[in-house]
Amino acid sequence: MSEDFNDNKTIRAQSSETISGGGSGTTPDMDYVRPAEVGEQDLYHGHSFITKWIFCQDAKVIGVQYFLLATFTGIIGLILSWLMRLQLGFPELATFMTAEHYYQFVTMHGMIMVVYFLTALFLGGFGNYLIPLMVGARDMVFPYLNMVSFWSFFVAVGVLLASFFVPGGPTGSGWTLYPPQAILEGTPGSGYGIMLMCISLILFVAGFTMGGLNYLITVLQARTRGMTLMRMPLTVWGIFTATVLAMLAFPALLVGALMMSLDNVLGTSFFMPTILKAGEVLEYGGGSPILFQHLFWFFGHPEVYIVALPAFGIISDLISVHARKNIFGYRMMVWAIVGIGALSFFVWAHHMYVSGMNPWFGFFFATTTLIIAVPTAMKVYNWILTLWRGNIRLNTVMLWCLGFIVTFVNGGITGIFLGNVSVDVPLSDTYFVIAHFHMVMGIAPLMVIMGAVYHWFPLVAGRFLDEKLGKWHFWLTFLGAYSIYFPMHYLGFIGVPRRYFEMYDSPYVTSAVGMNEFISLAAFIVGAAQFILIYNIIKTLKTGKPAGHNPWQACSLEWLTPKVPPEHGNWGDRLPVVHRWAYDFSVPGAKEDFITQTTPPSEVAHTKVEKT
Amino acid sequence: MSDLRIEGYEFKPGFKGMAKDTGSDQTMFKGVHWGKAMMWIFLLSDTFIFSCFLISYMKGRGSTIIDWPNPSEVFGLHVFGVDVPLLLIAIMTFVLITSSGTMALAVKYGYEKNKKMCGWLILATAIGGLTFVGMQAFEWGKLIHEGVRPWQNPFGAPQFGSFFFMITGFHGTHVSIGVIFLFIYAYKTFAGHYDQGKRGWFTTMKGDYVEIEILGLYWHFVDLVWVFIFAFFYLW
Numbered sequence: 096m097s098e099d100f101n102d103n104k105t106i107r108a109q110s111s112e113t114i115s116g117g118g119s120g121t122t123p124d125m126d127y128v129r130p131a132e133v134g135e136q137d138l139y140h141g142h143s144f145i146t147k148w149i150f151c152q153d154a155k156v157i158g159v160q161y162f163l164l165a166t167f168t169g170i171i172g173l174i175l176s177w178l179m180r181l182q183l184g185f186p187e188l189a190t191f192m193t194a195e196h197y198y199q200f201v202t203m204h205g206m207i208m209v210v211y212f213l214t215a216l217f218l219g220g221f222g223n224y225l226i227p228l229m230v231g232a233r234d235m236v237f238p239y240l241n242m243v244s245f246w247s248f249f250v251a252v253g254v255l256l257a258s259f260f261v262p263g264g265p266t267g268s269g270w271t272l273y274p275p276q277a278i279l280e281g282t283p284g285s286g287y288g289i290m291l292m293c294i295s296l297i298l299f300v301a302g303f304t305m306g307g308l309n310y311l312i313t314v315l316q317a318r319t320r321g322m323t324l325m326r327m328p329l330t331v332w333g334i335f336t337a338t339v340l341a342m343l344a345f346p347a348l349l350v351g352a353l354m355m356s357l358d359n360v361l362g363t364s365f366f367m368p369t370i371l372k373a374g375e376v377l378e379y380g381g382g383s384p385i386l387f388q389h390l391f392w393f394f395g396h397p398e399v400y401i402v403a404l405p406a407f408g409i410i411s412d413l414i415s416v417h418a419r420k421n422i423f424g425y426r427m428m429v430w431a432i433v434g435i436g437a438l439s440f441f442v443w444a445h446h447m448y449v450s451g452m453n454p455w456f457g458f459f460f461a462t463t464t465l466i467i468a469v470p471t472a473m474k475v476y477n478w479i480l481t482l483w484r485g486n487i488r489l490n491t492v493m494l495w496c497l498g499f500i501v502t503f504v505n506g507g508i509t510g511i512f513l514g515n516v517s518v519d520v521p522l523s524d525t526y527f528v529i530a531h532f533h534m535v536m537g538i539a540p541l542m543v544i545m546g547a548v549y550h551w552f553p554l555v556a557g558r559f560l561d562e563k564l565g566k567w568h569f570w571l572t573f574l575g576a577y578s579i580y581f582p583m584h585y586l587g588f589i590g591v592p593r594r595y596f597e598m599y600d601s602p603y604v605t606s607a608v609g610m611n612e613f614i615s616l617a618a619f620i621v622g623a624a625q626f627i628l629i630y631n632i633i634k635t636l637k638t639g640k641p642a643g644h645n646p647w648q649a650c651s652l653e654w655l656t657p658k659v660p661p662e663h664g665n666w667g668d669r670l671p672v673v674h675r676w677a678y679d680f681s682v683p684g685a686k687e688d689f690i691t692q693t694t695p696p697s698e699v700a701h702t703k704v705e706k707t
Numbered sequence: 708m709s710d711l712r713i714e715g716y717e718f719k720p721g722f723k724g725m726a727k728d729t730g731s732d733q734t735m736f737k738g739v740h741w742g743k744a745m746m747w748i749f750l751l752s753d754t755f756i757f758s759c760f761l762i763s764y765m766k767g768r769g770s771t772i773i774d775w776p777n778p779s780e781v782f783g784l785h786v787f788g789v790d791v792p793l794l795l796i797a798i799m800t801f802v803l804i805t806s807s808g809t810m811a812l813a814v815k816y817g818y819e820k821n822k823k824m825c826g827w828l829i830l831a832t833a834i835g836g837l838t839f840v841g842m843q844a845f846e847w848g849k850l851i852h853e854g855v856r857p858w859q860n861p862f863g864a865p866q867f868g869s870f871f872f873m874i875t876g877f878h879g880t881h882v883s884i885g886v887i888f889l890f891i892y893a894y895k896t897f898a899g900h901y902d903q904g905k906r907g908w909f910t911t912m913k914g915d916y917v918e919i920e921i922l923g924l925y926w927h928f929v930d931l932v933w934v935f936i937f938a939f940f941y942l943w
Contacts, residue, residue, distance in 0.1 A: 129715040132733050139911045236741045239910040304752060308745045315735045316744055323732045342748065346755035350763065354873070362858040363869035365767060378858070381771045381866055386763055393759075673732070 126695035128321045128672050136233045136317070138664055150246070152238035153663045154309075157245050158224030159555065161215055164245075168252055169212035173622050175204040184615025186597060194596040195283040198267030201594060202284075203255075205270025206292070209398065210299060211252055213540055217405040218303070218341065219248060221547060222310050222334045224555070228653035229331050231319025231671045233664045235309040244309070247302025251295045258284065258291035266292045269594060271395070274366035274387050275379070278359040290359055293352040300345045300352075310338045319652075321673035325429070326692070326707060328651045328677040329422065332429050333408020336436040337401045343440070344397035351390035358382070388450055392443035399536050400439040404432055406543040407474055410499050412677070413546050414478055416649045417493045418485030419688050421678035423477040431470035438467045448519050457516040464514035468507070475504060486681065486688070491565035495546030498573045499539055506535025509584065524594070527587020530580045538576045545572070545628065552632070553646045554653060557660050558639030560631050568627040575621035582610045648689045651677035655693055676707040711738040746921045750928045757932050760877065761939055764870045776862035778941050781850070796941050799842045800933065803882075806835030807930045814923045817901070817916040825919065826896040832926065833889035836882050843879050847872070871940060878936055881929045888922055 141147040151157060179200050182189040223241065227234050235241045258265040267283030268276055276282045277289050284292075314327070314335045327335075354365040358379075366387045367379035407428075415422040422428060444452065444460040478500055487493060509531040513519045522528065545568070552560050591598070591607055598607070645654040657667040671693045679690040684702035696704075711718075716737070719727050728737055736744055768775055779792035786794065813828035850871070854861040860868040895901065900914040907914065 129732065132713050132716075132737070137913060237745065237910075239912070304749070307752075308749055311748055312741050312745050316733075316739065316741055318733050321732050323730060324735070325730065326732075342752040343755050346752060347759050349756060350759035353877075354763065357857065357869065357873060363873075364858070364865060365763070365869060381773060381864060383766060383770045386766050386770075389766075390759060390763065 123695075123697045125700070126674070126697050128674070131320055131670075133317070136236075138234055139238060140663060150242055152234070152242050154223045154227050154235040154238065154241055155555075155661065155663075155665075157241050158220050158222070160245050161219030161223060161248065162221075164249060164252060165212050165215040165220060168207050168256075169216070170625075171256070172204050172207035172212055173625065175200040175207070177619060177622055179204065180615040180618040182596065184612045195264070195267055197596040198269070198594075199265045199283050199288070202267050202270050202272075203259075203265050207255070208537065209270065209402070210296070211255065213402045213536075214303075214341070214398070215248060216544060217402060217540070218310065218334060218338060219245065219306060221330070221405060221409065222338070223306070224551070225330055225653060226310055226313050226334060227317075228656070228661065228665055229328050229651055229677075230314060230317065231322050231652050231666070231673060232313055232317040233666060233670070236312045236317050237305075237309050240305045241309050244302045244306035247298055247305065251298035251302060254291050254298060255295040258288050258295075261287035261291065263288055271388075271391055272355065273391075274355060274358065274382075274384050275368065275370060277355065278367075279370070279372075286359075290356060293356040293359075296352045297349055300349045303341060303345060307338045307342050310334060311342070319670050319673060322652075325426070326673060326676045328408075329411040329425070329428055329432070330405070330408040332432050333405040333411075336432050337404040340397040340404070340436050340439060341401050344394045344401070346394075347390045348394035351387055351394070354390075355387065385447075385450060385452065388447050389444070392446045393440075395446060396443040397436075397439045399532075400435055402536055402540050404436060406499070406540040407432060407435075409547050410478065410496055410543050411474075411481075412651070413492055413543075413550050414481050414496050415678050415680065416550070416647050417488045417490065417496065418482050419488070419680045420481055420485040421676075421680055423480040423483075424473075425676065425678065427473060428477055431473050434470045435467060438463060438470070442467060445514055445519075448516050449523050454516070461514055461516050465511065468511060468514075471507060475500065475507075490549075491560070491562055491569055492546050492550045494566065494569045494573075495542050495549065498569065499542040499546065502534055502542060502573075502576070503539040506531060506533075506539055510535060522587060524592055525587035526583045526591050526593055529593050530583035530587060533583075534576075534580050538580065542573075545569070548628065550647070551653075552635075553642030553659075555660055556636055556639070557642055558635050559642050559646065560635050560639065564627055564631040564634075568624055568631070571624035571627070572621055575617050575624060578617035579614050579621060582614055586610060645691075648687065649677075650675075650679055650689050650691050652692055655691055675704070679704055679707075713737060740915075740917045740921075742921050743917060743924070746924045750924065753928065757878075757935070760874050761935060764874060764939060767866045767870055768864075771864040771866050773864040775864050776860065776867050778943070781855075781862055781867075782846075782941055793941055795842060795846055796937065799839055799846075800937055802835050802842070803839045803930050803933055806832045806839070807927050809835065810923045810926045814920045817896070817919040820902065820916070822896055822899060822902065825916075826893050829889055829893040829896060829919065833886050833893060836886040836889060836926075840879055840882055840886065843875060843882075847875075874936060874940070878929070878932055881932070885922070885926050885929055889926075892919060892922055 139146075139152050141151060141153075146152075148156060151160075178189070178192065179197065182192050182197055223235065226232075255265075263284050263286050265284050266272065266277060266288035268285075268289065272289070272292065278285050314324075314331060318324075318327075354363075357363045358365055358367055362378060364379045364382035366384050367377075367382040368384060369380040370377045411422050411428060441463045442460055444456060445464045448457050448460075478496075509527070513522060513528065513531055549560050549565055552558070586607055589607060598605075642659065644659055647654070652671055652673070653661075655671060656665055672695075673692045674695055675690065675692055677692055679685075681688045682690055682699070682702050682704045685699060685704065690699055690702070690704060716731070718724055718737070729735055731737075782796055783790050783792040784794040785791075809828045809831045813825050813832060816825040816828060850868075855868045855871075857869050857872050859865050895905075895914065896919070899905075901916045901918070904913040904915065906912065
């Protein structure tokens with residue numbers, strides 16, 4: 096086995112030279128960077144197809160694996176949303192769908208999109224691919240654990256999808272899985288469906304913990320020479336903070352899922368109160384359904400930021416690169432990310448205003464919720480100030496960025512409505528809520544993902560995605576998403592309740608029929624528009640314009656690898672040495688409008704670059 | 708941070724030193740092995756799991772309307788014609804805490820490269836853990852024999868059985884996993900894998916005595932959690 100390892104003599108020689116290289120005569124003093132503290136990472140190089148592409152220990156391959164599997168799961172979520180919209184807009188065409196089916200689709204759509212699509216894609220996909228490259232590491236610190244992390248996710252997805260094929264089908268209790276109805280007969284999937292859901296979530300948490308430990312330790316302990324925390328790109332900050340949240344929030348989900356499975360399988364009564372069914376008392380009794388809600392939302396609210404913080408980080412980098420300006424208020428951005436992350440643990444009960452908890456409790460959580468608006472608004476202002484008087488390239492990536500800002504502000508404002516107890520009570524469980532969270536944590540992060548795909552595809556595949564198709568993709572998605580979710584706010588105001596299979600002849604709902612049809616049509620188009628991206632990727636993989644090195648003229652390390660796409664080990668025979676932050680764009684006096692992170696100060700001594 | 712030296716880096720004492728380390732490049736925790744840092748963060752996450760369990764237990768116990776059973780009676784043993792409250796649990800706790808002591812010694816001998824002492828002490832720790840799990844199985848058996856089930860409890864609130872079996876079971880699983888690893892590590896120590904830097908079978912990482920300290924962290928954590936479970940279930 097030992098021949099599989101990187102016992103290469105040249106690398107040893109190079110690294111020992113770099114270790115003592117700081118004081119050697121050739122480099123000027125101003126370029127001095129402390130020698131390496133840790134020796135070269137010991138990497139396992141796969142030789143066969145299986146060790147290179149399937150059970151692979153390279154973080155970049157694992158990132159792509161996460162990306163592909165999450166996208167596959169996301170497409171299933173998308174198809175489920177089509178079916179739901181078909182029922183809501185054109186019930187006469189959806190005669191094959193019963194109320195049970197509808198609830199199952201709602202549940203699976205929600206869970207898939209939040210956990211198995213967005214979380215897996217941002218942290219598993221972008222995290223794995225970008226963290227080692229951006230901090231200048233050869234790989235994640237525990238490549239084997241990283242591989243197991245992906246395959247746990249794979250099994251989790253398998254178990255989740257298996258629930259479509261068991262007796263009773265998948266669970267239909269809503270993505271929040273509230274007991275007691277989640278495990279009572281009469282709810283679809285109350286036997287096997289909910290059990291598989293709980294098992295799948297437990298597997299996901301276990302797998303995620305392995306990946307999360309990798310992300311955290313890579314950022315904390317495996318940065319390259321000169322890479323301080325305050326020189327990291329904001330993408331890494333976002334993913335890092337989101338991972339911290341996940342490590343502390345997923346335990347609550349794990350415990351909740353475990354207790355729910357025991358209630359379901361063993362007949363314990365953790366969450367089950369005394370229940371009368373058809374005049375008979377069930378064997379359950381003495382449990383607390385509210386306890387589950389607390390556990391679920393102690394996970395559930397940080398989960399929103401687990402999705403949002405990586406999006407915040409990525410968008411900051413994209414805007415900065417494509418506006419050719421440094422990100423406005425870098426330190427403020429970092430502290431805002433950390434602050435939002437910390438606050439997100441103190442707001443969970445704003446999802447429970449109508450659960451019957453003490454109103455004073457609601458008052459406290461409304462206050463903390465509104466406080467979160469402060470760091471969030473700071474970030475929005477900073478994005479806009481970064482754009483202000485920038486040298487904006489209005490390409491597809493920038494379009495997605497602008498789309499994100501607009502959508503996010505929109506969803507954020509409705510969040511202020513819902514954060515207040517007295518406004519929330521009439522609006523809760525209406526389509527207003529649906530519109531709010533789809534805008535703020537559905538469409539907005541999705542825009543970031545799309546922007547990130549168009550931005551980093553040249554690095555991953557070495558070719559540009561097609562701009563023309565990209566613009567079609569953007570405009571259809573952007574305008575379509577607004578056609579879907581803007582009218583939904585109005586539906587909420589007139590009181591249309593969410594999660595209803597059919598509205599029958601309720602008077603306030605008949606007025607909404609036309610609007611529901613319009614929303615459904617828009618949803619079909621937006622969903623179909625996403626396949627433009629898949630077509631674009633397949634097409635440009637072979638025929639796209641070759642990107643070459645650093646095609647966007649970015650400063651950060653991931654673009655500075657010796658080979659594009661980067662190979663295993665990322666950096667060839669010498670690790671990069673970092674001298675500055677990742678945002679030295681348009682520096683007065685510099686030859687080009689960017690100075691890469693590895694450019695030594697002596698080369699740019701004549702410019703007005705600031706010390707970072 | 709007594710004897711750690713890093714070329715080109717000057718340590719500062721106290722809070723200033725912490726701020727300097729945080730602001731420096733490459734590593735935040737100077738000289739800390741990756742695996743050790745990972746174990747600390749994992750344990751932080753695991754702390755949240757056990758906290759969720761124990762808080763749920765408090766909530767469950769607080770909201771049930773049937774009386775909670777008296778722990779000194781339920782967990783008492785009848786030996787030589789006398790009822791002794793909490794006898795078994797006292798022995799269990801003593802064994803587990805002692806095994807923490809042998810673990811700490813194993814770490815010390817490991818760093819001194821004293822293969823033999825280190826191996827025997829890990830083995831002693833493993834046997835301590837195994838004894839603990841065995842006694843827990845005995846206690847479970849006794850309660851089950853008396854009619855306590857996860858869904859029912861002849862002494863009072865049924866949630867007592869639910870929470871007791873779930874939380875001690877989850878902790879017992881932690882101990883059992885620890886015991887398995889202790890046996891593996893004892894074998895690896897005796898076989899000299901840590902001296903030779905032999906690569907692990909799964910992870911392909913080079914063996915190092917620091918692994919024993921990492922396992923030790925886990926083991927001490929499991930002990931610490933037991934102290935909380937002991938307090939919440941047996942003394943409350």
